[in-house]
Amino acid sequence: MNQFRKSSLISIIGSGLGGLSAAIRLAVAGHNVHIYEKNSTPGGKARSIRIGGFRFDSGPSLLTMPFVIKELFSSAGENINDHIKINKLDILCKYFYPDGTVLNAYGDVDKFSEEIKNQTTEKKENLLRYLAYCKKIYDLTSDIFLFRDLYSLKTFTNVKALKTLFMAGSIDPFRTMNKANRSFFTDERIIQLFNRYATYNGSDPYHCPATLNIISHVEYTLGGYYVSGGMIKLTDALYDLAEKKGVKFHFNSPVDEIVIEGNTVKGIKVKGEFKESEKVISNADVYNTYNKLVKGRKSKAAKKYTALEPSSSALVFYWGVRINSENLEAHNILFSGDYKKEFEELFQKKVLPEDPTIYIYISKKFSPGDAPEGEENWFVMINAPNGNYEFGIRNYELIKKTIINKIEKLTGYEISDRIVCEKVMTPRDIEDQTGSFGGSIYGISSNNRKAAFLRQPNRSKHYMGLYFCGGSAHPGGGIPLVLLSGKLCAEAIEKSESSA
């Protein structure tokens, strides 16, 4: 670090992956960084759950864009291979359809196109044409939407250029994802498979813009990955790296206020105690930051953010199962019979779907220590509406029965008598444990085609010294994006220091 550069006292609210990413970069740049976390462990949504001899990743299971993590380690002068082992998935996901079709989505495009040809009526060439189209959208948008601060002067001209692309339709913003996918494929099973990628940021394929088809490019062309030992190893590695670089952690330390005088941030209050800070980064949900932590101010920003539609939530069952499921992979999807109806229920009616699509993640498939001999750790998730907590207790047994019946029907595995232990995470639990508004997993939804421009920027335009990172800030939710948000946030602070 340049000895004449100013070192700031920076407080970060929350130790989610976005907060850890920002902290590491700022500590490496020589700042005095403190993280205040209300929980007793780091990671936010990416933690571990233990029940007896079973270990579960609490939230994220699939890793994409690992180069973002590699760059984070190298920015701190470290080699990623000395900290975690990231491996490419051969089978990204195994799909089970209500009509009995079973389809392996291979990470290798040739193998996947062969599988599609063999198991469905879809043509190989359609997949290749589709992935080329998804790549084009990624190439046109990623640099500006993902890797840069949308609001810095430097990118302003690029944003203008992007708006031109947007208006000209080159990034496919005017069709819905579903409509675009129907223009490439005829087999309903393949349309449903690619429509599913809207859920990767908590959106609805029948409303979100086709621009989000970049997600398919990320998974099929850039690849899907897992971390040896489970996703918790990523959290652990980033926590260790942050400590090594001098970040100070304060656990069990809920922040109850961001103290602002005039329009300038002065610090935070933790359990009523004032902690002076020159900069404050909120890794907490943007909605809750404006409505709960920035006390007594009804700013324009708060009003704007409150009016936006949150992304979907989830209902997760963590089951220890006495089974050796040779026919399941690490990632499995059991599709619903009527996908459109499922999203109407989630986003318009705001109820749990009658026939939900079920995701089963079994980390024991690559991390044998996660369950005892002869047993497996099943993370069983369905999408849930944001903010509707009603079903939490009332319909619990019914939902569980529906899920078990469907698993038994589509996979052939009788599990009802084999569940040896259970823990449940509802949308309310997600809100309680991580502070996400209404239990939303990915901040605001992308159902509005302008969502990318509406997301909270990494630097507040309203309060000097207030910054944001994490899933509800730019560029959005999901592991690689929140790590990038930490990077953009740190860069914005560094820029403000050098211009001060």
Ligand SMILES: Cc1cc2nc3c(=O)[nH]c(=O)nc-3n(C[C@H](O)[C@H](O)[C@H](O)COP(=O)(O)OP(=O)(O)OC[C@H]3O[C@@H](n4cnc5c(N)ncnc54)[C@H](O)[C@@H]3O)c2cc1C
């Ligand atoms: C069920 C589920 C499945 C998912 N699957 C995937 C997946 O497969 N792949 C993928 O890439 N992503 C997935 N995600 C999304 C991914 O987990 C998140 O985008 C990411 O982990 C969020 O990181 P974040 O930086 O936004 O922080 P968060 O994880 O939201 O953490 C925020 C932290 O701030 C703390 N905090 C909040 N308010 C305060 C306060 N007032 N004072 C102190 N601390 C506070 C919270 O306790 C928390 O620790 C999934 C998420 C869930 C829940």
